[in-house]
Amino acid sequence: MPASRQASSFFVAPQAATFLLLTLNIAIFAATLIQSGAPTPSGAVLFGDGAMYHLALQRHEYWRLFAYGFLHATPVHLLGNMLCLMVWGAHLERRLGATYFVVIYVATLVLAGLVGDFIHGKPYMTVGASGATSGLLGALLCLWILAKIELSASFFISNIALNVALTFADSRINWGAHLVGFTAGLLSCAVLDLVERALRHLLACKFPEFLKLNLWLLAAIFVWLASSATLRLDSPSLTPAMVVALALIPVVIKLIDVVLQLRYGLAMVVAALALANGAAIAVAVMASTDTLPGVCRLPLPTPLAGLAPWIAAGCGHLDIVGLVVGALAAGLTLLVLNEPLRRGLSDVGFVGAALRAARARSAGL
Known part of the structure; x- marks a missing residue:
């Protein structure tokens, strides 16, 4: 902060x-x-x-x-x-x-x-x-x-x-x-x-800004998926999953807190975020069967007309596209978070102590 x-x-x-x-x-x-x-x-x-x-x-x-x-x-x-x-x-x-x-x-x-x-x-x-x-x-x-x-x-x-x-x-x-x-x-x-x-x-460590922001983005993707046509909030089959997911939120947050205190914990958290981002984006693309077909039918500008067959193929195989886009999202996460990743990999035991000290100093915002 x-x-x-x-x-x-x-x-x-x-x-x-x-x-x-x-x-x-x-x-x-x-x-x-x-x-x-x-x-x-x-x-x-x-x-x-x-x-x-x-x-x-x-x-x-x-x-x-x-x-x-x-x-x-x-x-x-x-x-x-x-x-x-x-x-x-x-x-x-x-x-x-x-x-x-x-x-x-x-x-x-x-x-x-x-x-x-x-x-x-x-x-x-x-x-x-x-x-x-x-x-x-x-x-x-x-x-x-x-x-x-x-x-x-x-x-x-x-x-x-x-x-x-x-x-x-x-x-x-x-x-x-x-x-x-x-x-x-x-x-x-x-x-x-x-x-x-x-x-x-409740938490020993002060979460870095990138971690808080990424967790909110993952929460936003989850809410969007839950309210989409493929995952209706009022679906009886979804209710137990929603309850379990909400109950797991504090558990996941505390687990992250514990990992951050470990040696190389920051690097482990960055790697976990990359996997979570990739999985969330992949699922979001695969669940977009109600919106992407309409996008696929939009006319392309003349300079991009040559891409039409590729776009049509992608729209017909959203599962493969989702995996590819998810992998790219995971790689982009590692690229954007390169600095904390390097800091975590070079950790000799000081990162967790610094995050605990930041939490101890905080009294509200």
């Missing part, structure tokens, strides 16, 4: 997760403009790409609770949200690290969508990242209340005032998303602080 104190400057440079979210939002907005062929995305394009609307939950289109936050109605809408993401997100990620930053962002995005749907008394359609960005400001305020970040009171007064002004500047703006996002960000940060305090007594 990053140091508990930082400079109180108004602007800090965006880090990896913040920069990735900025890039995704801008790229998706550009894609909607291309789809619409107009200076602003059309309502039909926004709806088709994932906007939240009044019947989404009734029709079990839960993916919209995530997708709507990456769509924007106008360039000004995008600019305002990206400015807030850059200012607030950069501070929060610098303080908490990428994992908890992403957890707070996604949690506030989904909760803002849920509550926004509840408070609407008439048909509506909504897009935008404002619920999630407001959550980042709420999380920063929580850290300030807990005296875990060095930002001035004027920073929060000016930014909260800006958020309120943006909320009520246009009657079309979903004020509920802003308010719920801000509240959810504050509360989720407080919950994470309590979790970190509890983990101090």
Whole structure:
């Protein structure tokens, strides 16, 4: 975890997760403009790409609770949200690290969508990242209340005032998303602080940032698989497996904690992550029989027309494609985690001690 104190400057440079979210939002907005062929995305394009609307939950289109936050109605809408993401997100990620930053962002995005749907008394359609960005400001305020970040009171007064002004500047703006996002960000940060305090007594080692992030990604893949057409959450045959999987989560986490304390434990954990990532990606590809055939039927650009036979062959043998992609995912994991892997392989007994010392020093976030 990053140091508990930082400079109180108004602007800090965006880090990896913040920069990735900025890039995704801008790229998706550009894609909607291309789809619409107009200076602003059309309502039909926004709806088709994932906007939240009044019947989404009734029709079990839960993916919209995530997708709507990456769509924007106008360039000004995008600019305002990206400015807030850059200012607030950069501070929060610098303080908490990428994992908890992403957890707070996604949690506030989904909760803002849920509550926004509840408070609407008439048909509506909504897009935008404002619920999630407001959550980042709420999380920063929580850290300030807990005296875990060095930002001035004027920073929060000016930014909260800006958020309120943006909320009520246009009657079309979903004020509920802003308010719920801000509240959810504050509360989720407080919950994470309590979790970190509890983990101090349950786990001996402080998990490296890459390990926490990878475990959350594996959890996301598992949730997607469980909710896909091939693995329905309401399937009677799946219920026992889900119960067993949920019960095994704390066991796996504690096992990782034990392994990290061993000599070469860090290298063993990296190797295990590579195998887990490969297996998860392979299963995800094999389970995509309801979505990939549609992708396979999309027309290819002329320069790629020669790949059509290969793509058709792959779409007809998803099991083989899944194994190949899984192997590539495992290899990519080892490549990306090359530094901790080398550190683990050269361990003479200091890595586990360093991770235990980091846990002993921590008191919350």
